[in-house]
Amino acid sequence: MDRPRSSHPGELAFTVLLVLGTLVLGREASRIDGLSGPSSPAFGPLAMVAVVLLGLLVELARVAFARPLERPPPVVRLRRLAATILPLQVLSAIALLILYLIGLELLGFVGASFLFLAIAIGSFWRERPLRSRVPAALALAAGTVAVIRLLFQELFQVLLP
Amino acid sequence: MTLNRRRLFVSFAACALLPMAPGARAQDFPARPLQGTIQWGAGGSTDAxxxxxxxxxxEKLGQKLVLTNRPGGTGVIGLQYVHSQRADGYNILFGAENPMLYGVLGLSELSYDDFYPLVLLARGTPVLVARKDAPWADAKDLIAHVTSHPDSVxxxxxxxxxxxxxxxxxxAAEVPGFKVTQVPFDGDGPALTALEGGHVDFMAAVWGAARERIRAGRIKALAAIATEKIEGLDAAPITETLPGFTKYLPWGPFFGAFVKKETPQPIIAKLEKAFVEAANDPRFKEFCANFGVVPMGISGKAAIDFMNRWRSVTAWLLADAGAAKVDPAKLGIPRI
Amino acid sequence: METALGYFLISWTDPRLLVLIAVGTFAGIYVGAIPGLSVTMAVSILISFTYAWDTNEALALMVGIYMGGVYGGARTAILLNIPGAPAAIATALDGYPLAKLGEAGKAIGITTVASFFGGFVGILALAIGAPLVAEIALLFAPRDYMLLGIMGLLLVASLSGESLLKGIIAGALGILISMVGLDTMSAQPRLTFGSSALLGGVSYVAVMIGMFGIAEALVQLHGLSAPVIRQKVDRVLPSLATVLRYLPLSLRASALGVWIGALPGAGGDIAALMAYDHAKRSVKNPSRPFGKGAYEGLVAPEAANNAAVGGAFIPMLTLGIPGDAVTAVIIAALFIHGLRPGPNLMVDTPHLFWFTVGNLTLANIFLLIFGLTGIRLFAKIVEVPKAVLLPIVIVLSVVGAYAINNNITDVYWAVGFGIFGYFLRVYGYQLGPVVLGVILGPIVESNFRRTMIAVRESWIGFALELVSHPITLILLLGIIISLLRGTPLWPQLRARFGLRS
Structure with missing residues (x-):
């Protein structure tokens, strides 16, 4: 971990995922009709897929070789992953974000945003004692939603979902 | 939150008090602001x-019409959005001619066949223009040059x-051996700018977009793609050089307002009346003259006939040029 | 000349117009600052709003919004790392690190002065050189736009962070993202996986909001319990010495901004990115390293994007050709108000040119006034506890993404790229190159294709095109020199040819 060009925890898996994703994009790019010449619509996407893929393969080789010879037990590696890449609060924020998107369709902007803000602020704001945190989170959420709605919908005619 | 709930309550109360017949609902129409979706981005012709x-x-409807641009995919995004909304007359699509080609280009199953034309507002007339130092004075010169120098123009x-x-x-259909190199730009504005800079030799552009540049002598007009002269333009109509063009004309981009086909008839009638009146209003006609487009102001059957004829002409031209993804015959588009 | 002065002073002496410009500039600053709300959108809403107004009044309001909006994007870029507008992307690169150092107030102060200065240079160029500049701008062919785009892409090298290779991968990924959607040249869908929702492509503003706003918020969650940074707000106004120190850079960046702004195919966003690149290459001893809070990295893009406003009006007022998206909407507004924008605009409506120059000057002065007030209050935003601020940033990003085109798909993109961007970030891929690729990709690709079509798909013809036109040759040499400077060959070359730095 101390060497500057060594790998981050889980980087090998991430790079492999990127390679796979690029291959999917490449397959889709190759479906674009006609590679008659450099001006054809498929030329640019295929060229860029080639650049990304080439770069990723070099990265892949580097990460594979940068891996330490002696591997710590899985528990240690998992803990290291959690500390540097995916701490609990990030994981929960991502989950909350996805729920927010689903809520946006079901409850509309006002309801979903209020819930998202209230839950997120309420759970992240650890410095405050629970008793004052909950009402503060609710008030902040309501205030923010009200201001955003006023600004976007009334002033700029954005019809919020 | 409270505001919404109150509004909800009021509308529940209103529902309970009023008879539920569709006619009664149409009488109240429009009870809230209408939402207009523009298929193209801000600053474009459809937008203007x-x-x-x-x-x-x-003014005519006595209700606000809130406009939003939903551009993308030559209008597919905006068209699909309005189509996904309820057919209650509150969602109005403002679009150009492109949806009539979605079928042959394989872009979408939808087209204006799925909508009712409240009004066709205006149409543009194409003009053949060339860079100002081009060695041609009219369409005949251009054709002679192109046919003797294939692909080089x-x-x-x-x-x-x-x-x-x-x-x-x-x-290309009328003149055997008419072969040029087509350089595509992001719209007629950028293409005309390239023409003015001499980076391309000629093009067809809608009169409104080219007019001021022709008037200032920065580009020159070779012909009007019309059967008669355009007011304010000296160039001869193309039919004088190529009489075969008569079968395509009048042809050009058009702009209109549409609602979903399934919209209740009384609501359509109300909207149609307001839109046709607005399109025939002297203020809009003045804008058209200024913008260089021909006011149309037709709706219903007349509009549908116009659009179907337009599609027949254009779809088959594309098919003959080898640019159609889907055979127009398969889509049931008759050849004219 | 006297009549010109008279036209110039129309708005200065009419209290109604004066107020409209002030209101416009003020509103513009906040429209610009809120991600997703764009000046283009605000001006097109104003078309209906000002339908029945006098043309001069409508124009005054629009010009104010435009000037304020271009500047406003810097606010959120510095305070929250969400550029309020694409033109402020480069500003976030050094502005946000400054906020983290507790210098948000000073950063906004310097940004305001740089914007004012840039705006002034732009107006001056418009007033003095408009016809000439417009004619030269027309000479830029597709091949030249392609080279300009490539010049911008070279910035990837300096935005890559720990690994150049990762930067190149990120940049190419950005270009790929920009290719999604309907290719209008061939009417073919590209990389859409058969979905018609993807036909419209991925809005680059959505990518920007996701990659900067949401991804950054997620990264910040790592240090949730870290103490908030106290902002130093005792000295927000830059001293005269500071202003003078950055004057040469501001001037060079403004000149660049005017040029890019005057080109019909490029606007303030590209001007700002290229100015940032220029600053990075030309400033030997920045106040701090670039990307870590260099004031030079704020001054250059902000001077350039406001200079681009004056620049964009150059082809618009002289030839009726819009210099960017906002001037395109203003042209549409002129049509609706019964004017005929075009090369004859100055002949038909002689007052319009100097009237606009006068309005821009006023808007620029208001920008300085409004920009320098309330900084202390704004800087305090950064002091809000992260647990409160970060969720609000996420909601603002979601609304902003939706507001771009009133399209929920853009929200999905922003969130998707936010989460993806988070992982890229933690694995050492910088997000700047991705956004750079998304913005510049289309310019490079479409103009490359145009050039190729024009030479009938011949690579030899393409190479000949690049060396047989003076403007093209200059741009090409610029790119080659930039590339050489990054290699060990450069010191040797410099020694041999005795070039001065």
């Missing part, structure tokens, strides 16, 4: 025409299915 007519429509274009592409297809 829509924003010119909208305040007059608001550069034509400004806006992509497959765009106005220059279609006019070129007409020329």
């Amino acid at each position: 025409v829509t924003r010119a007519v909208a305040p007059i429509v608001e 550069k034509m400004g274009a806006t992509g497959v299915g765009g106005l220059p592409f279609v006019v070129h297809a007409m020329l």
